[in-house]
Amino acid sequence: MRLKPLAAAMPALALAACVSFGAKVPPTLMSLTPAERLAPGTAMTGTDAQAIAVNLPTAPQSLVGLRVPVQASPTAVAYLKDAQWVEPPARLFRHLLAEVVEARTGRVVPDYRQPALAPATRLDGRLQAFGLDAASSSAVVTFDAVLARTGQDQVRTRRFEARVPVTAIDAANAPAALNQAANQVATEVADWIGR
Template structure:
């Protein structure tokens, strides 16, 4: 008596779903974020009718930063990524929020989004986040921001590069989180002081 062969589609159906479909690499056990060293007090009122205002745009980024992973400058011409290190949201948005808190706290200005700024004669701050990761050659966290500022009532654009470097103990996720957080706060404070200075 000839044994019946089981159709292939029945065998495939019997496999666990996880063996057939891949949803990508598993996320790390924790996600990285930034904490601001300067913040407006809870409950403090801000009004663009009585205070200077500034519109803050989310910075543009190079392709290496258009990801939740943390880049490492391995050599002068090569980039890798830190193992098991991933941001909770895109670095540009994390940095924009940190700058918003810092500028508001250090200058007293009302920080507006591009949507909120419609019809408001505010200053405009944008730019490019050039570095937001680690440099393995110097064992440092590096944050570099090329800022573009148009002050209220002005047509000209001011540009300035800001950078902070913080030594790290190792090229790993905990060191990346702490070092980049410190460097990002330093850059945000430099930007706030530049934006807030009188002309």
């Protein structure tokens, strides 16, 4: 008689051993920190004609998730062990880019999800690379920028790229190098917009 409760609990125990409530979080969660940002308490005003929209860039499938890509060869991509982004790279880069553009140009950069605002200058683009390159032992950020202004027929485009050497392709070296490369690209983009 005492075996019946134990026998009834066995299927539940077996099922519990098979169930996982999410992937194991890696030891390193990576983010980006703007090298230039507005000081706390800074107030800015501007019209739609003066504001800049920094839109969410598109990205290839290798950059859609949270894993950090490593270009293993010209035709092969691997992912960095024990590290991942806190959110997709395109969103992280957009936030950093908006902060740096606002700080360097002195122009208002509203959140791209505010449809009521219609900035006259719009920055779009594609994040082509945002990871590590095994062949050159470097962090690589490549952004194809598209700048358009309301009322103008011309659209300006430019490719920006930064490469920062890393001593090893690992989770310890990747965050600082990718942050430096992203900030370099963001600074160059901000200066290009200001011309």
